[in-house]
Amino acid sequence: AKPSGNKSVLVIGLGRFGGSVAATLDQMGQDVLAVDKNPELVARWSAHLPTIQADMTDVLAIEQIDASQFDTAVVAIGDSIEASVIITGNLLDAGVSDLWAKSVSQEHARILQRIGARHIINAETDAGKRVGHLVAGNYLDYIEIDGPYTVVKVHTPLYAVGRSIEDVQVHDKYGVTVVGLKAPGKEFQYGSKELVMHRNDELILMGKQDQIDHFIQG
Numbered sequence: 001a002k003p004s005g006n007k008s009v010l011v012i013g014l015g016r017f018g019g020s021v022a023a024t025l026d027q028m029g030q031d032v033l034a035v036d037k038n039p040e041l042v043a044r045w046s047a048h049l050p051t052i053q054a055d056m057t058d059v060l061a062i063e064q065i066d067a068s069q070f071d072t073a074v075v076a077i078g079d080s081i082e083a084s085v086i087i088t089g090n091l092l093d094a095g096v097s098d099l100w101a102k103s104v105s106q107e108h109a110r111i112l113q114r115i116g117a118r119h120i121i122n123a124e125t126d127a128g129k130r131v132g133h134l135v136a137g138n139y140l141d142y143i144e145i146d147g148p149y150t151v152v153k154v155h156t157p158l159y160a161v162g163r164s165i166e167d168v169q170v171h172d173k174y175g176v177t178v179v180g181l182k183a184p185g186k187e188f189q190y191g192s193k194e195l196v197m198h199r200n201d202e203l204i205l206m207g208k209q210d211q212i213d214h215f216i217q218g
């Protein structure tokens, strides 16, 4: 019996990661209930969010909170892989199907996946990859999508300056889609074949990593 309208989300673990997830959901008007076993954290967060103190490895706690009534649960525990795995398993047993779990290693991710967590968040590796790309300076921004696809923001490659998307054959030659283009001080424009790329324009590209790199190099 889930409430109609908003999504109800159970967030377990109010560390830096879980706290940030819970606060974001709350700001977006979702029904959040946050749980942590640490009373100090619970006291600190309870001014901002509905918060409960409980050790969620305990099946009784899962029952008391009535976890099965939530549409979604986020297991944000990295300090104990054991607790993360037990809680994920208990929530799945309770019938929470839309489950997001934070993993701290590949092994952890594999176990979470095997027990049936639908979404695994590799927060540190994802952030590390992203920062690597940004530090290397190839991209102004970078988002990895499931599978091999990425969305990146780059400046117009030198060889493409003054040429249109059609002329450079961005899609046919490189397999890359220009989602849009932002010239300094101007409105964002959606990608279309007539669009001319100028120096210092920011291009939003989508494609596979190697294709995007190929396009950037010309």
Ligand code: ADP
Binding pocket: 012, 013, 014, 015, 016, 017, 018, 035, 036, 037, 038, 041, 054, 055, 056, 057, 076, 077, 078, 079, 080, 083
């Ligand atoms: P971060 O790296 O994002 O700061 P941590 O892994 O350090 O996250 O934080 C995990 C949080 O989960 C801690 O606040 C901890 O008290 C909480 N936690 C750990 N085990 C349990 C449990 N069994 N039940 C409820 N909360 C737990």
